Amino acid sequence: MACRISELVLDCADPERLAAFWSEVLGYVELGREADGGIEIGPPGTGFGGPQPTLILSPGSDPRPGKLPLHIDVSATDRDQAAELERLLALGARPADVGQSGTENWHVLADPEGNEFCLLHTRIRPL
Known part of the structure; x- marks a missing residue:
């Protein structure tokens, strides 16, 4: 059995703004919020564990915009x-x-x- 990508995590300064942006881009919906202010978005009706990875927009104290390793x-x-x-x-x-x-x-x-x-x-x- 192989692994597959279940979620991608993006550190950011404004999780609300990026969750709204990426939800519109991908047709995702909000799936949940984390205690630290992170927001998880994913495919409607499927969520975590579905055929597409979810995206977690996580507040970061030192986000590095620009070229990401991924x-x-x-x-x-x-x-x-x-x-x-x-x-x-x-x-x-x-x-x-x-x-x-x-x-x-x-x-x-x-x-x-x-x-x-x-x-x-x-x-x-x-x-």
Whole structure:
């Protein structure tokens, strides 16, 4: 039996703001709150242990925005990449420059706290 990713934890200055942002981006809902102010979000009707990992936005006293050792890649499920890019920018994402050549078929973005993530070109089926 192999392991699989059950949750991703992102230290952040404002868990409320990032939980709202990532919930809209991923179509997630709030699953619970931790005593330290952390907020867990995940797929509606499934939650922890489902086919997709949950995301925990954890308050950190020293968040390091920018290049994370791990970043999130997202793919649109119900629209093309251009329409999804427009939606993400309207939610508060902004373009990020990590030295792209301009010929990539993905977009590098930053969430409201500056954490980088990529919008991939390939559209995938929803679960």
